[in-house]
Amino acid sequence: MTVRPSDDGYKTFGVWDSAVNGWRATRIANEPKARELASDLDIRYDAHGPRPPDAIRHVHPCQEVQHPTWSTGELDVSIRNNGEWLGRVRDKNGHITWIPGTDLRPL
Template sequence: MLERFTVRISDDGSGTFGVWDNAVNSWRVTNLDLAGAEETKADLDLQFDAHGPRPPDNIRTVDPPQAVDCLVAWERGELDAWIRDGGQWFGRVRDRNGHVTWIPQSDLRPAN
């Protein structure tokens, strides 16, 4: 399960957002703004797979983040971490709007 977590509107009527854990069908955290929820989701997806904590050898952080181009129209993004899921490496890429997407290694290349 590559994206175990989902950002949802909190169900308490507050108009805030939360992070839903799809593996256990419960809230992981609530009462965040949208940007905070997206950031929390990205960090949790880096740390956990469907079975629990990711093995350390399946995570690689990129510090400082590296500019990359993504296959979809070769759009520019910023790569800050890798995870191995299902035998394939995926890069965590943040676009210019701050949205985070997991992209297969084969669909990324270093930016010029």
């Protein structure tokens, strides 16, 4: 999923799905909300359709992790993508990043 400015004439954002070559959502008020929706959709879908249940691992409660190139964040879910586990990490400012699981260190 990709976050782009919406093409609907409003100064809003949308989530573009390259696999289906179309919008998943438009008219999202701000970019952080659009990025969060895009990451939620990445959890549910891969390039071939719905992601298999065994390719999703939710972390309850969220786990604080550290990445070698930046400080800390909270891991809330991991997905298997092309044979590699990726963790969704939210930093202290709320920005979401997908990071390879091998690069994450629990605190």
